[in-house]
Amino acid sequence: MDIVVRPKILVVGAGFAGVGCVRRLERKLGSDEADLALVTPFSYQLYLPLLPQVASGVLTPQSIAVSLRRSRKYRTRIIPGGAIGVDLKAKVCVVRKITGEIVNERYDHIVLAPGSVTRTFDIPGLTDHARGMKTLAEAAYLRDHVISQLDLADASQDEAERAARLQFVVVGGGYAGTETAACLRRLTQNAVKRYPRLDPKLIKWHLIDIAPKLMPELGDKLGQSAQEILRKRGIDISLGVSIAKAGPDEVTFTDGRVVPTHTLIWTAGVAASPLMATLGAETVKGRLAVSSEMSLPGHPGVFALGDAAAVPDEAKDTEGAICPPTAQHAMRQGKHVADNVIASLRGQPMTPYVHKDLGLVVDLGGLDAVSKPLGVELRGLPAQVVARGYHWSALRTNVAKVRVATNWALNAVAGHDFVGTGLLSRSSAKLRDFEHTNAYLTPEQIRERTENG
Numbered sequence: 181m182d183i184v185v186r187p188k189i190l191v192v193g194a195g196f197a198g199v200g201c202v203r204r205l206e207r208k209l210g211s212d213e214a215d216l217a218l219v220t221p222f223s224y225q226l227y228l229p230l231l232p233q234v235a236s237g238v239l240t241p242q243s244i245a246v247s248l249r250r251s252r253k254y255r256t257r258i259i260p261g262g263a264i265g266v267d268l269k270a271k272v273c274v275v276r277k278i279t280g281e282i283v284n285e286r287y288d289h290i291v292l293a294p295g296s297v298t299r300t301f302d303i304p305g306l307t308d309h310a311r312g313m314k315t316l317a318e319a320a321y322l323r324d325h326v327i328s329q330l331d332l333a334d335a336s337q338d339e340a341e342r343a344a345r346l347q348f349v350v351v352g353g354g355y356a357g358t359e360t361a362a363c364l365r366r367l368t369q370n371a372v373k374r375y376p377r378l379d380p381k382l383i384k385w386h387l388i389d390i391a392p393k394l395m396p397e398l399g400d401k402l403g404q405s406a407q408e409i410l411r412k413r414g415i416d417i418s419l420g421v422s423i424a425k426a427g428p429d430e431v432t433f434t435d436g437r438v439v440p441t442h443t444l445i446w447t448a449g450v451a452a453s454p455l456m457a458t459l460g461a462e463t464v465k466g467r468l469a470v471s472s473e474m475s476l477p478g479h480p481g482v483f484a485l486g487d488a489a490a491v492p493d494e495a496k497d498t499e500g501a502i503c504p505p506t507a508q509h510a511m512r513q514g515k516h517v518a519d520n521v522i523a524s525l526r527g528q529p530m531t532p533y534v535h536k537d538l539g540l541v542v543d544l545g546g547l548d549a550v551s552k553p554l555g556v557e558l559r560g561l562p563a564q565v566v567a568r569g570y571h572w573s574a575l576r577t578n579v580a581k582v583r584v585a586t587n588w589a590l591n592a593v594a595g596h597d598f599v600g601t602g603l604l605s606r607s608s609a610k611l612r613d614f615e616h617t618n619a620y621l622t623p624e625q626i627r628e629r630t631e632n633g
C-alpha cells in the first residue's frame with residue numbers, strides 16, 4: 181500500500197498575520213494538498229488595537245481574545261507553545277511546548293509571523309519597574325494595578341505616598357501609548373468620584389515621548405487636535421523627553437524632573453520577535469528581510485510577514501521603504517502570503533504584496549477620537565464612529581463582535597466599574613515578567629538539537 185505524504189505547512193504565530201494566513205490556506209487548499217500546523221502559545225488571536233480598552237475596563241479580556249477553535253471547519257493542528265529557533269538547512273522549527281517540553285517540528289513550507297516584543301533600552305530600572313501593554317495579561321494586570329493605586333492612596337495617611345500613588349507615567353506617544361493614557365485617565369477620573377477622601381486634583385497623568393510630536397502619522401492638524409483632547413482631559417504631555425532611570429517609587433525624566441510614582445507604563449515602540457535572529461539571515465532593524473512576495477531570498481518555502489518581517493512597501497515611491505508594523509498590513513499580508521504559499525506549492529508564480537495605507541483611527545475613549553480614513557481628517561463623534569466601526573468590523577468572529585458591542589453599550593449606559601480582580605496580590609507583573617526574550621536558542625544550540633533529534 182502506498183503511503184501518500186502531503187507537504188507540511190507550518191505557521192508560527194496566531195496574530196493578525198498568522199491567523200489571516202491559516203484561515204485562507206484552510207479555505208483555498210484542499211485537505212489532500214497539504215497538512216497545516218500552527219505554533220502558538222495561546223488558542224486565541226488577540227485584537228491588540230483594543231487592548232487599551234481592556235486596561236481601562238471598558239472591554240472584558242475575552243471580548244478581544246478571538247478563539248481559534250470557534251468553527252468545526254478549522255482543520256489546522258494547533259501546537260500549544262512557542263517557536264524558539266529555526267534551522268533553515270534542516271527545515272526544522274524547534275518548539276517549546278507550554279509544558280516546557282522541547283520538540284522538533286519538520287516543515288516543507290514555513291510562514292513566520294511571531295510579531296514583535298516591546299522595545300526596551302538600556303535604561304536603569306526599566307525592565308524591573310515598567311509595565312508593558314502588549315499582552316492580554318499585561319492589560320489585565322495594569323487595570324488591577326491602577327485601581328489598587330486608588331485604593332492604597334485612599335487608605336494612606338501619608339501625604340507624600342498619596343501623591344505618588346496618584347501619579348501615572350506613560351512613555352510612548354504612538355497610538356498604543358496615547359490610547360492607553362487617554363483611556364486610563366478616563367478610568368481614574370470616573371473612579372475617583374467613588375473615593376470621597378481623595379482629592380481629584382492629585383491625580384496626574386504624564387504622557388512623554390522623545391519625539392517632537394505625538395503620532396506624527398496623523399499630520400499636524402489632527403495631531404494637534406489629539407493633543408488638545410488629551411490636555412483638556414488633564415494629561416500632561418512632554419515631548420522631546422524620555423526616562424533617565426526608573427525606581428520602585430519614582431521615575432527620573434531626561435529633562436531632570438523626578439516624578440514620584442508607582443506606575444510607569446512603557447509603550448515606546450516594538451522590536452521584531454527574537455525568533456527572527458535565530459535564522460542567521462539578513463535583518464532590517466531586527467525584522468527579517470524578505471522580498472515583496474514575503475519569501476526569504478535563497479530559501480524557497482520560507483516566508484515571513486507582519487511586525488516580524490521587513491516587507492518592502494511597494495505602494496510607496498521611496499527606495500527601501502518597508503511596511504510599518506500595523507495590524508492593517510499584517511492582516512492583509514496574512515492573506516497574501518497564503519496565496520503565495522499555495523502558488524509555490526502548485527508551481528505557479530507568486531505575486532508581490534502591494535497595499536496603500538487606508539489611514540489611522542485613534543479611540544481616545546468616550547466620544548473622543550481622531551481618525552484619518554483615506555486621508556479625510558475627522559474629529560469627535562464622526563471620528564469615533566469610524567474608529568469603532570473599523571475595529572468592530574475587523575473582529576474575526578460574530579461572538580467577538582457581539583461581546584465588544586455589548587461591552588461598549590454597557591459602558592456607555594452604566595459607566596466604568598472599579599473592581600480589581602486581585603491579580604496583583606503576589607506577582608510583580610513588570611516588563612521582564614512578560615517578554616520572554618531569553619527563551620530563544622542560539623544557532624549552535626538549534627543545530628545541536630536538529631542534528632541529534
Ligand SMILES: Cc1cc2nc3c(=O)[nH]c(=O)nc-3n(C[C@H](O)[C@H](O)[C@H](O)COP(=O)(O)OP(=O)(O)OC[C@H]3O[C@@H](n4cnc5c(N)ncnc54)[C@H](O)[C@@H]3O)c2cc1C
Nearest residue numbers: 193195196197228229262263295486487505506507508510
Ligand atoms: C496597544 C496596541 C495598540 C495598537 N493599535 C493599533 C491600531 O490602532 N492600528 C494598527 O494598525 N495597529 C495597531 N497596533 C499594532 C498591531 O497590533 C500590530 O502591528 C499587529 O498586531 C501585528 O500583527 P502580527 O500578526 O505581525 O503580530 P501579532 O498580532 O502581535 O501576533 C503575533 C503572535 O505570535 C505569537 N508569538 C510570539 N512569539 C511567538 C513564538 N516564538 N512562537 C509562536 N508564536 C509566537 C504571539 O503570541 C501573537 O499571538 C497596536 C499594537 C498595540 C500593542
